[in-house]
Amino acid sequence: MTTDPGDELVDIVDENDLVVGVVTRRQMRAEGLRHRAVFIAVQGSDGRLLVHQRSFDKDLRPGAWDIAFGGVVGTGEPYDAAAVRELSEEIGITATDLVALGGGAFAEDSYDLVARCYRVVHDGPFTFGDGEVIAAKWVNRTELRKLLDQEDVMHDSIALLLDHLDVVD
Secondary structure, X not given: OOOOHHHOEXXXXXXXOOEEEEEEHHHHHHHOOEEEEEEEEEEOOOOOEEEEEEOOOOOOOOOOEEOOEEEEOEOOOOHHHHHHHHHHHHHOOOOOOOEEEEEEEEEEOOEEEEEEEEEEXXXXXXXXXXXXXXXXXXXXXXXXXXXXXXXXXXXXXXXXXXXXXXXXX
């Protein structure tokens, strides 16, 4: 039986990342409530970055390109566990060597989050079995800048993660 992602429970947090409530993902999105998220940059051993286009079925910014994999942290779920789960779900890898890169808060339009950011080096193979990713490609620094300038992109991962990455020229 497949669970509707809108029914998933999410911790709502204050500006200090302290839990102040638990709601469904659907309610969190509808009300723009501050929640927890993880962002994981996947870089190849050659230094390129794996970017992807989000499914048009996503509840936030469908079809946008993203520099990180990840998503909403479930209620009671530790950030590190959420990062490992998201990589498994979205690209089919088991990552045990995540490097923590810090985190921060981000708010825009109808969403507000507190996130932790990670990096992992992995050359694949990748599988996109859950339908959240419709395209993916490796980019160097020049190709990344072009993508950021020309495509609809996710602003949260760029704001919180991009400065922590050293993408090869």
